[in-house]
Amino acid sequence: MADLPLRPELAGQEPYGAPQLDVPHRLNVNENPYPPSPGLLAAIGRAAADPGLNRYPDREATALRTDLAAYLGHGLGPENVWAANGSNEVMTHLLQAFGGPGRTVLTFAPSYSMYPEYARNTYTRYLTAPRRPDFTVDADLVRAAVAEHHPDVLLLTSPNNPTGTSVSLDVVRLACEVAPGMVVVDEAYQEFARSGTPSALSLLAEHPRLVVTRTMSKAFAFAGGRLGYLAAAPAVVDACRIVRLPYHLSAVTQAVARVALAHAPELLSQVDALRRERDLLVDWLRDRGLAVADTDANFVLFGRFADRSAVWRGLLERGVLIRETGPDGWLRVSAGTPTEMAAFRTALVQVAEEMALPGWVPEQEGARA
Known part of the structure; x- marks a missing residue:
């Protein structure tokens, strides 16, 4: 790539990817x-057989978002949910909408290795503060980091990747009170949390700048389906609708994801x-x-x-x-x-x-x- 006019910040970079051996x-x-059961595979096959591939898909994915809201509960409706091709695209939409040039995203390290790439790709400055020695994030840590950095987006990962550590709801509340911008809680692994570990979904009604992201890749055994989503105030969903590419979710993805949600008890x-x-x-x-x-x-x-x-x-x-x-x-x-x-x-x-x-x-x- 030496002869290509590559963006300077991409020079020498390697594509993300864990070994696939x-x-x-x-x-x-x-x-x-x-893996999915034979019965579920048959249902997926029927749904994917004729999703109207000669027509563009529903660009709002309304039926899928309605099903996702019903799965999440907490009084959420389709207006509170946004879906995309994996939580990767969801996070990219959020930083396109609320990050960008001259803005910052702050998280607590160590954390998910893709976060700095989301920031780089959206021209958002990436900042980190160290976790405690046991990898936890507490109220004092959040308060001090926010006071120092004043982030436009504060990203809390719960459970955290790669440590598995959860963040308490008290810390999330505190973050929503002190952070000047958006607070995003990445709950990609929430379904695996130990009994009694609450979800930040319960705080959405109180905090209009709070976003909770999820994925169907893990608990739903749907990694190959590539479906991530978020729950937030309708204004946040509308912001994501502005930056998304047209028809970003294929008709097949939407149809198959709805089948998976209809079989949630089996998959979970x-x-x-x-x-x-x-x-x-x-x-x-x-x-x-x-x-x-x-x-x-x-x-x-x-x-x-x-x-x-x-x-x-x-x-x-x-x-x-x-x-x-x-x-x-x-x-x-x-x-x-x-x-x-x-x-x-x-x-x-x-x-x-x-x-x-x-x-x-x-x-x-x-x-x-």
């Missing part, structure tokens, strides 16, 4: 491992199983002497390793793909099926013994403790 156990991108039925696997894995890793972040998501951040790349490669050599992401010394593994989790544990034991990891507690000794 053909290995027996892919536990690196937080997908739901349970594995969420409890994934929570159980996640919690069992947290306990097992801690029993092995590793540090583990408290998590409300469908993944676990664990460490700390002097050479995390070597651990990652050792797992990959044994057919287990996880993610080398987050703070130095940490790795992230997605919650999977019992078979996948057993394969991960077996591989990690082998790697730990081969590398003689400091502080590693063999399973028999850990079981006696």
